[in-house]
Amino acid sequence: MSNLSDALLYINGEMRPASDNKYFDNTNPWTGESCGKAADATAADVEEAIACARKTFDETDWATSHDERYAKVCKFVEVMLANREKLVEISRLEAGAAIGAAARAQIDGALNGAKDLLVCYKEVKWELDRGVKNEMGFDTKRIVQHEAMGVVGAITPWNVPLYVNVGKVVAALLAGCTVILKPAPDTPLMGSIMGELAIEAGLPAGVFNVITSSDPAMAGEMLTTDPRVDLISFTGSTAVGKLIMKNGAESLKRVFLELGGKSAYIVLDDAPEFARVVMSSMVVFHAGQGCAYPTRLLVPKSRYEESVKMLEMAYAGFADKWGNFEEPTCIMGPVISKKQMDRVLSYIETGKQEGARLLAGGNARPDKGTGYFIEPTCFVDVSNDMRIAQEEIFGPVLVVIPYEDDADAVRIANDSIYGLGGAVFGSTERALAVAKQVRAGALSVNGGMSITGDLPFGGYKQSGMGREWGVEGIEEFLEVKAIGIRVS
Known part of the structure; x- marks a missing residue:
């Protein structure tokens, strides 16, 4: 079995090591031995990623240039499709996927889902005309507008890492959000590789960032408690999902949770x-x-x-x-x-x-x-x-x-x-x-x-809240604004 390339951080459009230049082992489940290294982010690296995502959302037209944004995300998906074989190799060595599993849910399911999201994007209604209503003795024209939520912290698991990464990242980017992806410590390269592919696709700097860390909690704690992060999309255990809800309560952060099942x-x-x-x-x-x-x-x-x-x-x-x-x-x-x-x-x-x-x-x-x-x-x-x-x-x-x-x-x-x-x-x-x-x-x-990829996915009860994939999965990352214009 060959080794994998190092998983680096992706912040503000650049691949780079951690600020203290420390790495951790990326372990191959087939052998129990290291198959590569991953940059071990510091709190300063996470801070930089949050600040970058916030600034990009607030100071660029990423959220409002719908056609241009769609074209760039399409290119991102196209580059992922072109790198299928590389992604299959990562899933085999890093996630322990057998070939039959790697070629199905692990990679092809993710890539087909990405294509589905591009189609679903066309069904999103950015502005709805609710007509004119006479209220309080005068007429008001009403508009309902959908807008990007803001900065998204995407925290993903190790079981089908590309599938979950794509479901969150592509949907959030299509919605006009900026994203900080924090992959599981067990599968860092499947997050980091998306940064490399984003560069190849020409995705604007700052709209997408990736943090890898050996610490399962540090980066997640920062993302879930920082008021500059507007929404947390988390897939993982129910116990951690409950902790994320508690962490986000102080800033009334929006939380999407896809949790356990039986x-x-x-x-x-x-x-x-x-x-x-x-x-x-x-x-x-x-x-x-x-x-x-x-x-x-x-x-x-x-x-x-x-x-x-x-x-x-x-x-x-x-x-x-x-x-x-x-x-x-x-x-x-x-x-x-x-x-x-x-x-x-x-x-x-x-x-x-x-x-x-x-x-x-x-x-x-x-x-x-x-x-x-x-x-x-x-x-x-x-x-x-x-x-x-x-x-x-x-x-x-x-x-x-x-x-x-x-x-x-x-x-x-x-x-x-x-x-x-x-x-x-x-x-x-x-x-x-x-x-x-x-x-x-x-x-x-x-x-x-x-x-x-074109159907909503999520759970009842303690399996979570919100929906991923489909039109509903894109809409999870949108705010709703009502506007009334007096016309008489």
Whole structure:
């Protein structure tokens, strides 16, 4: 495996090291060893990025020159598309993506989403004519205007870094905001590379800035507490999302949060191709490191034993199909870090202690390499009150829960603090009726795509607030102004 280039800071249009010239290791999850270095930003670097983004928003026409801004963001997306292979390599070495995952959600999903946002931009209405109304004895012409929110702090996770970076950065730039991107310490280069591509695309200096840091909190604390930052767009854990809300309260900062999930995969007893659907529920894609990934399989009690046997076959058949760095069809590699591996393994132990039956997996796999490998794991005989059914594990762990009837399936699906995604399989009308009762932001019926770049994505309950992607995702970065003009 080759090494990656250094991840530098991108501030005011320039790539540069940290002000004290310090770096931290960028670790390859496949090997557990360094695959490059990343600039370790100081508080002074973060301060400079905030000041630069503020000045650029306040003193240039970036927010108001809609056509020119759109053309520049189009060029930015074009350059990202042209660098697809470089982005795939970064996702493989930095995020631990297997080739099959890198070529799908990791990179192509992000790039296709960027193209979708360019199309969605055309649907944004910058000014609406609300007509003339006679009030207080005279006529007033009314206009509703949409304006860029201001300076955006975008704080992104390590699981699908380019996808989330693009969803925030491209949407905010299209809206006319200036942006400071703070990628996760585990995936610094996928943020930094966007600075390099912004230069290549000719994006104006100051509209987009990138800060990389080994400290998971320092830059985020500064962004979320600084009154010069108007909005925080955060994707990550619910616990950190709550802290961001508290930090932003002092300045009444706008906050968009895309947080955790424990999504349900509901298979009704009349699902076409019942066996295939059940077997497809295995949590293996990118080692289960996805916030909207359905990790609770709900199957009817009348077909429970049948489902368990199918899963046993599915996991046995997958045993040699994961953890291969060179295999083009491989979709599951390691988890991101030693810390995450320990977390997932601790949940597996919890599941055993809670009385769930381990059907498959459950072990670390050092024979796969020196990185952070955990077997695809499945628990059956799970009740929804167990911790492994209620808490987000963020690893390759599926829990299987039986239900009595459709109403019981809905009850179990909704018995969660989360409400991000989910899937329902069955005869179309019946499955749609169940999906409409599940309190979550994105529901797939019979395999339909509910998460694409032109659809709004976000959660109910403690899965967050606000929406990313689609027209709604651009509008998250806009203020609304009403203007009344007396005409008589």
